[in-house]
Amino acid sequence: MERNEIFYDWLRAKFFEIEDNDTRLQQLTAAVNDLAAILEKDLHEVRCFTLSALDADIPITNPSIVATYELVKKHWSSIEGKYPEPPRGILRGIILSALYQLGMKDAELCRIIYYTASGYSQFVRFGNEQSIINRILKEFGKDVEDEALAEWSLGDAPIAPTPIALKLKNLSLELKLSSTEVDENELKKALTEAAGVEPRHNHGPQNGTQFWSPHFGSTASAGIAKAIKTAVNGFGGSLSTNTLETEINNYFTNINNTLNNAFKASFQSLLAVERRSKLLWWKETLYSTTLRKSYREIDAAVLPVVMAIDLVKLLPDVTPVSVDYLLTDTYRAVKHDASIKQPLSKLLACFEDEEQQKLLASHLPMLTDCGERTTLTLFLTQVVHDQKSLKKLTHYTGLRADVEASHQQLAVIVLHDLLTERLIQEANAA
Template identity: 25%
Template sequence: MDDEILLRFLAIGVIDVGGDDTKLEKLRATVADLCGALKAAPSKASSFTMVAADPAVDATDPTIQEAMSALKKNWTTVANTFSATPITVIRAMLLDAVVQCSRQDDSIAVAFVNSARNTLPHLESGNEQPIWEDAVAEIEVKVDARAESEWATPEMISINPLSYKSPSEIAVTAKKWSADRETLTTAIKGATSPTVGSWPNQYFPHNYPEQWAAEFASRLSTILGDTIEEAVTEARIGPIDLGTPLTTLAKAVSTHVENALAGFSGATAGLQRRTNLLWWKEALYSTSARVSYRDLPIFSAAALMALDLIKQVPTYSPASVAAFLSEAILQLPAVAKIENETVLVLVADALNSTALAPLRDAAAQLVPAAEGRGPLLSVIGHTNEAASLDAATLRRLCGVGAEVVFSPPAWGAWLYRELQAARATGESNTKHSRRNKG
């Protein structure tokens, strides 16, 4: 698709600047400002998308008002050009801003794609439809590419070689020693002669050969033993400390094993995730409500299945996960016999049902209270009385007509996409806040 959404709206005649490039530049400057606001608060991505998609959005909507303020800052005489709030122009700028940000920020891309997938089928986009289709397709390809890296299981796992630098050679030295030959000669002579040295052999070999031989052997053994022991003592090698090199080697091996296990775990995470999802689909058990989905009303079960599924998949997941959820919901008993239900009834049930308390808690944590156009979760998580919710309020806050009906799989898929979008931009908001504090 063309890089700039504004030019495509100009091409179909939805925006008319009368051939005045300066007006186009004012619109572009406003889009840049809206991009800055969206990057500062990624949670606005869903609202930007939902407002941009709805030709019937009210001029008093906070998102419209925010965009109008940005437009007036860049185009001070805009009120002289348009007799009323230029909703179509603002919607084009919002779409341009959210698409540009989606190209740069994956979390905004997730929110845009999921919000658009929910909203567009229920609105009349007319000749804008090709622009929306191309924009959603482009960003969805980007999201799926990111998801593939987190879900993929490689055929082979590469582990880096052991990183270890062997220590320098250990020098082993011994003291030099030499025998005192003169002393040794004198001692040996004394062992053989009855007259030499201070400790002569008292026997003469020709008079007492046996006694002499025994005495000689005894004395020579002592002389040689003492000499050898002295040599060994003097040449003894001191203890060598191998503690440091062995400790370094142990740490290197430990780090290598940890990296190998981490690499294996990361490489097989996608396979493990798929295995867990198949187990969940077959068990049909809600970890949030701690009850079998079969024991719940069909639409309540579908809503809880969306919540439980979002807890099992990462923020960046392929579009096929919503289809997987729909197939899982179709396994519920008698689901094919259930008639479609209006969105107003379904939202009221989400507000009243005891079983859906986990969904209300999650919605309250993920999205703020509704002030203008936003997801159904903003109503589900922050509306105290279902009786206070009427068709007009639902249409104003969520852009969905009260007459819109859902099947159980469609209801579960809608809530799953809203949860996915809210979680993605919520995580991005948290990271942005931490960077600002740092």
């Protein structure tokens, strides 16, 4: 297993508080591995644990913190004697290390962690571990971006494969044939018999050709024919139909693979063109397929959420960061004051407005719940359905009500939440 750099960053920063105790190091490493093994089987929990680990002020009663504490106690049984209450810093370090370990080996988990964390990173308080979390976001962001650029690339493939592009090798059959030889002994025996006395009239060569010549001709020709037939049959036996089939099948398999590769590259390029065309059409029309009205007719306060809901329908699971900018630029094209920031409590107040609640109630998706620490999108859905109050924003999301944000930032958070939810639902359905 590769070295977990986030674990050692946390260790070097002395957040684990274990000094140079090798036993403690092994115990915490075992806890990280145990947690990673558990989270790997449940993508929903990956998101929940990510949300919990991001917040330096996460309550020690949070389910993710409690579950991690129980794992640590299995390896470090005396931890309760050292700390009067669960050590939040150590437990968050365990969670972040496990998440990093998962994201480094699995692209899908990397996307879930990055989409979850990137939208919230500018609004939650990280504390002294800011640089460590920034490292996770930077590395995972690069991995997601590289994967997205490869998937969205137009490539150099032609629209249709040409004979020149196929570059097929000539058909070459390699057959191992046995040598062909006439059995000299058998042939000699047959010719000797033919040259002997004609048995019916007891005539030999000296008696002329009337009786002996036909005898010699028929007997000699029969012997020669038999010798040749035996030799040819032996040669034919060395020609294996299996060998011919194998060589020919291999040749056409190569043709098939070449065609598949050519069509795959062409199809990938066509998909990329189609995606870009849909996004450009969406930006040009400024039309909500969800509410069936122009974006210019929708209140600026709820428009970020509506646009994110529309946009996610056009996107695959992997999207480049440029899509975030497409979203924010499109919002700015509709509402020219999009960059103005205001406290989250004011920015989100519209979701308690009865008219806006009626507008959004049937369109805001009910995302998978993480309980005491959940996504902003699910929280807003619950507010719209009068299940929660905006006064509980910080309690449930970790986002401080007084932190300033723009409508554009809200749109990106919702988009990332929806992308993450789709990844989780697809994994559960598989």
